[in-house]
Ligand code: ADP
């Protein structure tokens with residue numbers, strides 16, 4: 402089965418003030434198989450963030466169909482949203498929240514009952530146990546990235562999306578991140594990541610979709626796709 406299905410997905414950003422409207426997605430069709438590590442590859446401005454932000458329910462689509470874990474976003478918005486977690490690209494974190502508090506807030510937002518929060522377990526999994534009570538403003542970039550992953554995992558999403566997860570990340574953290582992502586995948590989580598590096602997609606993903614100017618220009622198993630380049 403497919404973890405995510407996009408059908409004829411279109412997005413037009415309405416121009417604000419004097420800027421013209423921008424057609425960011427021009428009819429995206431995409432099937433992301435359950436259990437895969439799927440790479441959405443394309444140059445800057447291709448429409449990667451727009452695509453995943455729509456999947457996550459953070460940006461409204463203009464038209465088309467989005468199904469997450471079988472739930473149509475228009476028909477079952479709550480179940481659809483509950484099935485996906487997103488690790489954003491920007492390291493925006495409230496400076497005066499501790500990781501523990503940030504996770505509690507996230508749990509509240511997603512309606513995770515107190516008994517099911519696993520806060521300590523999640524903090525340990527991303528290596529932040531000893532920073533649980535530290536103000537976020539004292540955390541390094543790598544720690545912030547890991548906190549964002551922890552937040553995205555709080556409601557146990559079936560699908561985890563990482564937007565440019567290795568942007569500005571050093572080699573050591575990148576490898577830790579990859580190990581962790583593979584582990585989550587081995588435990589059954591479908592992974593989607595965006596990147597503009599072919600090497601990264603090649604190394605991590607079993608299937609790759611290439612998007613450019615708001616259109617899918619290729620989508621195949623990594624091996625087949627590479628053989629055609
Ligand atoms: P990518 O993630 O592949 O770099 P984006 O999805 O961020 O691409 O952007 C796709 C296109 O939509 C770009 O031309 C970008 O400038 C435009 N865009 C993205 N967000 C907005 C926005 N909030 N308002 C207007 N245009 C936007």
Ligand code: ADP
Nearest residue numbers: 442443444445447598599600611612613618630
């Ligand atoms: P830009 O001109 O915006 O910098 P690129 O030169 O990165 O764009 O990409 C041009 C075309 O090649 C696009 O269709 C893009 O999707 C595709 N493309 C980009 N990177 C790769 C890649 N690593 N492998 C295959 N195709 C790619």
